[in-house]
Amino acid sequence: xxxxxxxxxxxxxxxxxxxxxxxxxxxxxxxxxxxxxxxxxxxxxxxxxxxxxxxxxxxxxxxxxxxxxxxxxxxxxxxxxxxxxxxxxxxxxxxxxxxxxxxxxxxxxxxx
Amino acid sequence: xxxxxxxxxxxxxxxxxxxxxxxxxxxxxxxxxxxxxxxxxxxxxxxxxxxxxxxxxxxxxxxxxxxxxxxxxxxxxxxxxxxxxxxxxxxxxxxxxxxxxxxxxxxxxxxxxx
Numbered sequence: 001x002x003x004x005x006x007x008x009x010x011x012x013x014x015x016x017x018x019x020x021x022x023x024x025x026x027x028x029x030x031x032x033x034x035x036x037x038x039x040x041x042x043x044x045x046x047x048x049x050x051x052x053x054x055x056x057x058x059x060x061x062x063x064x065x066x067x068x069x070x071x072x073x074x075x076x077x078x079x080x081x082x083x084x085x086x087x088x089x090x091x092x093x094x095x096x097x098x099x100x101x102x103x104x105x106x107x108x109x110x111x112x
Numbered sequence: 113x114x115x116x117x118x119x120x121x122x123x124x125x126x127x128x129x130x131x132x133x134x135x136x137x138x139x140x141x142x143x144x145x146x147x148x149x150x151x152x153x154x155x156x157x158x159x160x161x162x163x164x165x166x167x168x169x170x171x172x173x174x175x176x177x178x179x180x181x182x183x184x185x186x187x188x189x190x191x192x193x194x195x196x197x198x199x200x201x202x203x204x205x206x207x208x209x210x211x212x213x214x215x216x217x218x219x220x221x222x223x224x225x226x
Contacts, residue, residue, distance in 0.1 A: 006155075042116070042201075042216040090155055100146040100161035101203070101214070105154055 002027045004104035006091050011109045013078065013085060021076045021107045023091035029102070030095060032074035036060060037088040037106075046089075049074055078109060086111050114139045116204050118217035125192055126225050133187040133220045135202035140180045143206035147176050147187050149198040150219070156201065159187070164206070192224045 004025045013019045023032065031050045035043040045058030049068040063082025068074055074093075078085045088108050092101040115138045125131050135145070144163045148156040160169045160176040162185070168177040175188040189196060199219040206213065 040218065042218045043203075045214070088153075092156075098144070098163065100144065100158055101156075102158065103148075103156040108153070 004091055004093055004102055006104035006107050011107055012112045016080045018077055018079050021089055023074045024072055025093045027093055029093035033092040034076045035090045037090060085109055114215040116215045116217040118220050122221040124223040129192050130190050131192055133200050135185040135217055137183045137204045140183050141206055142204050145178055145185050146203045148201045151198050194224050194226050197222055197224050
């Protein structure tokens with residue numbers, strides 16, 4: 001079955017450490033997105049990519065980085081510059097402007 | 113800037129009741145609107161997608177309507193079941209932020225009591 005796979009499900013980060021969240025899709029979707037979800041807030045866009053080797057900053061890109069070397073993969077790195085990284089991270093994809101989003105199951109990141 | 117509001121934030125109903133969840137948006141120049149459900153600790157599952165040219169979409173016990181002129185969408189759930197307990201979010205694509213910009217509401221947490 002087609003879908004989006006996020007890994008790991010849970011991730012713990014020490015202070016000053018960079019961590020990478022994986023997002024893989026087999027839906028043949030061109031566009032991919034990373035969102036952050038905090039309690040009581042709507043989803044906030046971190047980065048998005050509409051085509052391989054191209055990506056744009058979203059509303060809260062500071063302290064995060066991404067790459068899009070393959071159509072299927074859109075990993076997110078949470079760097080030490082992100083001061084409040086504890087959150088639930090969601091990856092999504094879509095085929096184009098007429099299409100809605102398909103989401104992965106999320107990664108919960110906690111700073112220890 | 114597009115703003116999306118979902119009221120109430122939480123709702124508790126007895127099993128079998130028909131219910132309506134509301135989603136309001138400030139900029140009517142939208143491209144589409146999507147309803148999702150989210151179970152605790154899980155990702156978002158798409159329920160219905162309504163394009164701007166459509167007035168409603170139906171899937172099983174779910175019916176979503178869209179009124180762009182008034183900036184509102186409703187999700188109607190018929191004969192609610194305990195398995196419907198989840199948080200329901202609406203997402204609006206388009207508005208002043210550009211046609212690709214998607215804005216999410218903060219959700220309505222639904223509890224269906226057996």
